Amino acid sequence: MRMKYLFILFVSLFSFFNNSFGRTIPEIIDIGIFSGETINKFNFTVTHGRYLVCNNKHEKLLEITPFSTITFERKGYQFNILRNDSVLFTEIDIKLQGAAFHNSFILNPSNRNLELRGYDGDLKVNVKNGSFSLVNSVPFESYVAGTVQWESGFNHHDIFYQVQAIIIRTYALRNLNRHSGEGFHLCDRVHCQAYYGKTTEASIISAVDRCRGEVVVDRNNHLLNTVYHANCGGETVNSEDLWSEALPYLRSNRDTYCTDMPGAHWKATIKADDLSNFLQQRFGYNPSENEWKGIKGFRQSSRRHHLDPGERIQLRHVREHFGLRSTYFSINADGEYLHLTGKGYGHGVGLCQEGAMRRARHGYTREEILKFYYWNASIIYLETEEAW
Ligand SMILES: [Zn+2]
Ligand SMILES: [Zn+2]
Incomplete structure (x- = not known):
């Protein structure tokens, strides 16, 4: 038993030093x-x-x-x-x-x-x-x-x-x-x-100097994957909804600070035929009349991840293919055209830049802003490795 605890102690100490304080900034x-x-x-x-x-x-x-x-x-x-x-x-x-x-x-x-x-x-x-x-x-x-x-x-x-x-x-x-x-x-x-x-x-230059050497880490002192985007449209995205990995600090959050900022709203128009061709050619998906009706009236009051009720078509693929600003959009059909009304700009995971900008102007501290977008994050200081 003792050996086991010693081993656990050794492993946790190793990962602690190896991942944060043992690390320096080049x-x-x-x-x-x-x-x-x-x-x-x-x-x-x-x-x-x-x-x-x-x-x-x-x-x-x-x-x-x-x-x-x-x-x-x-x-x-x-x-x-x-x-x-x-x-x-x-x-x-x-x-x-x-x-x-x-x-x-x-x-x-x-x-x-x-x-x-x-x-x-x-x-x-x-x-x-x-x-x-x-x-x-x-x-x-x-x-x-x-x-x-x-x-x-x-x-x-x-x-x-x-x-x-x-x-x-x-x-x-x-x-x-x-x-x-x-x-x-x-x-x-x-x-x-x-x-x-x-x-x-x-x-x-002066802001960078004031926080020189500072980084954000999780509870185990590992450097965070500090992804960011321009505007979340009012709701950030779980990491696993975009990439395969579920990270405990990249969780979806309601953000009320970015919804009046420049990147909050967008509109786009695409041809209904282009969407159905894309669904067919890329995914082999031929929506039934009823399903197609659902797609033409697609709504997101809070974020969804799929375009279709059968959850075959991830919205990120639609965004990518049509070069849309975000996956957070609703659809209105108008003859052969589909009008998209969207919220946000970017993938929506991690820090929302425009939300953070407005929080800073409203007197939030750096810690408060970082903890809101990266759950349980803390700021630590890493020293620079002097050149010999
Ligand atoms: Zn690169
Ligand atoms: Zn936001």
Whole structure:
């Protein structure tokens, strides 16, 4: 018996240390930037500090100072680094390494759909699959601040920005290995979290600084899966209704704070034929006349998960196929058209951003907001792992 208790004690201590306090925040995080884009040419311009251009043997090839630019360009099968139109190097396995106390730069790709972006930290440049592959090695808290801006925008309450920073930080730490096979921690797209460069917004930077190192954990001190969405439409969703896993802190809640916010309501019109074709082709479902009548008058006063009474068609598939803002909608038929009246914006699991924004303005604390959207969550502080 004693051995058994010792073993249980050992296992719980191990999981306790392994999952929270034994964990630290890396000082630097590697983000794959412009991921999913084909980059054939871009300019790198120093905006602050100075940069050493180093090869993969850590040899310094060049030093660049503020407002000087070098260009990376693909010419056929050849990849060049140029300054003032003359080729400096043709070997592309390069690190642009900041050498001053604070270093930042701007990247300006020639792709028409992309605008220039500013970054802190270092840049690794490689060639992968015939175009440039870029990794920003960025101080962790600078990544958090940039992501707060891209995931939530401007002019929000300080408490909301702190809440957003805490859940972005937690999400990043929980998913650090997501892209390990590609040579970086996280990508810069919504797949991980949107990070289209650093922020220069003072209110965001100071909010991130005020909650530096703070993360949210469950009762067992495990980092939470801090998913979030723009607006829940008045009712959040259980995790298992969207994904297969039922998490005890991702439970459905009635939210009265977001129902007058910009993302609360939406309308869409689809063709009745398009819906019936979709049901038939995707699920082999041919509704009877009576069932079709039910679908044409489909109502949700509180959230439902299926479109049909037989519970074959999950609403998330309908949302996905027709590009709808949420699964929380009702239907009115009008001849060959179906008018959809919807509530909310996003998947509805976890924190509702617009509900949290309004709660912050109404004087709720960070703990109150986080505990409302993540049941029994607590905030703890993790220290940064200093680089040696
Ligand atoms: Zn990703
Ligand atoms: Zn909400």
